[in-house]
Amino acid sequence: MSDTFCTDCKKNTEVVVDHSAGDTVCSECGLVLESRSIDETSEWRTFADESGDHDPNRVGGPVNPLLSDAVLTTVISRGPGVNGDASLARLQNRGGDPDRALVMAFKAIASMADRLSLVATIKDRASEIYKRLEDQKCTRGRNLDALVGACIFIACRQEGKPRTVKEICSIANGASKKEIGRAKEFIVKQLKVEMGESMEIGTIHAGDFMRRFCSNLGMSHEEMKVVQETVQKAEEFDIRRSPISIAAAIIYIITQLSEDTKKPLRDISIATTVAEGTIKNAYRDLYPHVSKIIPDWYSKGRDFKNLPNPKA
Numbered sequence: 001m002s003d004t005f006c007t008d009c010k011k012n013t014e015v016v017v018d019h020s021a022g023d024t025v026c027s028e029c030g031l032v033l034e035s036r037s038i039d040e041t042s043e044w045r046t047f048a049d050e051s052g053d054h055d056p057n058r059v060g061g062p063v064n065p066l067l068s069d070a071v072l073t074t075v076i077s078r079g080p081g082v083n084g085d086a087s088l089a090r091l092q093n094r095g096g097d098p099d100r101a102l103v104m105a106f107k108a109i110a111s112m113a114d115r116l117s118l119v120a121t122i123k124d125r126a127s128e129i130y131k132r133l134e135d136q137k138c139t140r141g142r143n144l145d146a147l148v149g150a151c152i153f154i155a156c157r158q159e160g161k162p163r164t165v166k167e168i169c170s171i172a173n174g175a176s177k178k179e180i181g182r183a184k185e186f187i188v189k190q191l192k193v194e195m196g197e198s199m200e201i202g203t204i205h206a207g208d209f210m211r212r213f214c215s216n217l218g219m220s221h222e223e224m225k226v227v228q229e230t231v232q233k234a235e236e237f238d239i240r241r242s243p244i245s246i247a248a249a250i251i252y253i254i255t256q257l258s259e260d261t262k263k264p265l266r267d268i269s270i271a272t273t274v275a276e277g278t279i280k281n282a283y284r285d286l287y288p289h290v291s292k293i294i295p296d297w298y299s300k301g302r303d304f305k306n307l308p309n310p311k312a
Helices: 086-093 100-115 120-135 144-158 165-170 177-199 207-216 221-234 243-257 265-272 276-293
Strands: 002-006 011-018 023-026 032-034 043-045 057-060
Touching (some): 100 120, 100 144, 120 144, 120 177, 144 165, 165 177, 207 221, 207 243, 207 265, 221 243, 221 276, 243 265, 243 276
Antiparallel strands (some): 002 011, 011 023, 023 032, 043 057
């Protein structure tokens, strides 16, 4: 068992991995956090005539289908007590690894994705995007961290689990927002001819971020529901702000109307990666429409006059 964050319990709890079903289950509430997972760890085998039944031997890591067959090399081992010829080792290593750059990029993608707690499908999509770039031989001389960060950003959008550019920057090993933005445009331009419509990353909406932002703030299911409905109604008005800013401002409004879970602006800024001044500006634009965008079932008995003055 290991610890992980449960979206239902709203805390770090122990989870149980059911290897037969491929499910990761919360030991507190029984929620299935991940289903149909694949065990990608290395296999082990035992050779009774060599090692004994109690001493397993590693067969090797899983094969990556994005790497060429050249990495599947055969190394001739010398038996015990045989000195052999040192030239044999030099001959075996002469060719080098033609996929060394790809392996480094895939390791960087896996590391960054793990730091964002992304699922395996997003990692695989990001690796596939980078492999296509490598096949076109257009990655040389470019910032690897920016390219990898942009691949993850695009993969998240295509898989319907978008992340903000600031979130990508936080795990991109120093790559700036500007560098990742340029890398994203470069990737889309390079692969659009090859992949066509499948390379489109689409537009984002405020609702795409809501559940994750609310979870980061420890909001209840009722508050998550009202936030989602408020976002949908807010789309009917011409609020010329970014979807992420609108999402943060709506969360701020709902938390201010709640007597139990009022959150300071600073906490919302940290959870949503949106600057406090940006949230205030979006809140100022949304304030005139508050009575129209908040659902009636939630607004009953609540006084909108308790909301902070947007001009203050």
